[in-house]
Amino acid sequence: MLDDNSALAIARDVNGETALHVLARKPLAFFKRNTSLCKSYFNRSLTSSYHTNSVESDALKLTRGIWKEILVSLPDLEVKQLIDKPSRFLFEAAELGNFQFLAELIHSYPDLVWEVDEKNQTIFHVAVLNRHANIFNLIHETGFVKEVILTYEDGENNNILHLAATLPPKHRLNPEVGGILQLQQELLWFEAVKKIMLPSYAEKKNSNGLTPQDLFTLEHATMLKDGENWMKSTATSCMLVSLLLTTLVITAAFHAINNIKERTPFSSDVLNVSESVALVSSSVSTLVFFSILTSNYGKKDFLCLLPLKLIVGVATLFVSMSSMMAAFIGRFSVSLPRDGLKWVPTLTFMGISIPVALVILVQLYQLLWKLWDSTFVSRPLSGKGKNHVLHK
Template identity: 35%
Template sequence: MYPKLGVTQDHSGNYTLRILAHKPSAFPSGTKLTIWEKWIYYCVRVHSPWDSHHDKENLEMQTSSISDGHINIEVHDSSVDTGHGGLTTRVLQLVRKLGWVILKFLVPEINHMHHRKLVHVESLKLLSVVFDQMRHLSKSQLEKMDFDKIIYDSVKHGILELIKEMIKYRPDIIWREDKKGRAIFSHAIVLRQEKIFSLIYTLGTKKSIMARRHDIFKNNYLHLAAKLSPPPQLQRVSGAALQMQRELQWFKEVESIVQPKLKEEVNEYNKTPEMLFTDEHKKLAKEAESWMKSTAGSSMIVGTLIAAVMFTTAFTVPGGNRNDNGMPTMLQTQRHPFIIFMVTNALSMFSSSTSLLMFLGILTARYAEEDFLKSLPTKLIFGLTCLFFSIVTMMGSFGSALYLILHDQLSWVTIPIIILSTIPIVLFSILQFPLLIEMTNRTYGSGIFDKPKKSVFAKIQARFVGWNRFSGQH
């Protein structure tokens, strides 16, 4: 082991930290996984070669390692290796090894996830060694390393683990400013790295002190949040309306931690944060308005067609009406299928009409900046949900109508046609559901910031205390 190599230049003049700051994939925070990959990543256990140097006394664990493209399972047990206990242990080792080998062939993704997790583990251990040496470096040595650039690059690439290690080994790093007078959290706001910005909630009372800082352009934190996101961050969100919503969420979140007087403070260009936000987001606001109107307009056409068809179908029921009382003939001969037909028809009519009202509300909205935060997304979510429900019930009405007409003569045709009627539902789900789910999560989900959440008891207690104070004043 040569720990000082971590703070020594290589032949290219680079430092270990500078290289790691450009390798987000080497850390968990910079790796995007699907639900299936996350489950495999969580289940796979790795044994880093570093452990043989540091943790020899803790080798009582199951580890998986890749050797020549094969998964080898090693179980190190400090218990008695003789007798029945040793035999049982060896049998368990063999069973586990065999199980992993079988899984390796059945699920090739295991090898990939194991390698990825091993890289993450070793990167974190490398960080620990490097920062253990860095705590002894002087200010001039940090300047030589261009440490401010390392901080900026780490924030830019969203490497949460690297920033955490910096703060762990050198807590004063949170106050360190670059040439523009910006520290870690200033960079996190400008570069829109919510995971790193969320670390500010762990500072306790220092949070309010940190939130009062300014850069050399007299920008406070809210001015920085008012600036437009970098293009790579905007492109992570689909649709201009959701991009505008995300920008507003950032602005509102930073606004909640700064002092009220800072909201009206001007920078060197004589602009308040709100004025700067409006200027920076003019183009995006227009694109968001156009996107909303286009989505609502096209969806409104579909809703109108469904409503018209369902209204017409309600008065031209299969089988016609009786001459004596005008009641549908199928109501007596095929009561249950006919009731299904009428109920699904009515539900489709009502839900499509409701979606039309939602889309009409979007088209006639004032399109103020605040509307993109919740008002417009809520209308679009409700409108698309009702539209999807109207399509499902319309196909149900169509299938039951076919059954009523063909069940006596061509009953075999009914099932294939009903199955084919599910195709529009599937297509709508594939095309619109991802947008609907994303919009719902961003509007009503847990939020993009990792804030400490109060328990239900704490919220009730806070309200009770507030009520007591109010009562005491009266």
């Protein structure tokens, strides 16, 4: 249709909007849905790349055709008027995280990175404020332009690091795992933006006399307190369980000494190994959770140290529980008569292991994997894998 009538590229509807205005507000239209769970997860990890799928979406093709026609048919002044009226769709797209839409436009017309809104903020400022990492990462491809953009301030003298220090909109908050994942991401954002700032601007005060660091502490005080309370509550509960496991293992070990003659050499080795692993892992888990309770809970501790401790503590707690159950099944099977009831250990093992396996799978995914992924795997602001949109 666009090939037959190029005037559609600049045509406006009853609200005065062009097709680009509409497309800017539809970020989901630029992504192909995958029915496969594995493909969906894999593509989610590539959201910082220019083409998240090997096949381009119809919305992206349409945007490319419309933008190409606009740049050919209109002078620069009219192009600026088109993107500014009736609404400034560049900043709407940045607010909604419509990365592919912005990437396509900037690739063909790099001067768009200079555009500012009524607050003197570029699309990178808006991306930081709304925590869209893929859009913000484009700033690394702007060369010397980046050094200028990073000095921009709004009417209250807030620079881009001040924006990184403020809380994002509520719909961008992540309450999972007691909110510590969100606090961790907030710290990552602040450190990533600070890393590219000039030192003088990183310490510059706004109209309220606050440096970015001061503003971050003020804005995230509640989040920090909630994270501390959640960590202490979780560590206390887990430490009680690990202490109970340690007590049970030690009691079982002393009891086994009195019945050592009942064991065969093989069963003796199995029980010794299971009980030793359970004792060591429960002891390690107890010490790790105790170290969490005695931590200072500084802001930067939530970046890596506290999540790592929690990962180690919960993982060793699961190992301890599994080893103790293995020892219990082994001890139970040894105590049974040789000539009968051979089915009892198998039935007992299934009755205990199946619920435990379900708990481990759920908890391991919801807690351990999310912490590990957030701490060590998913780092969209690490600077790796840049988009190369402007120079591809």
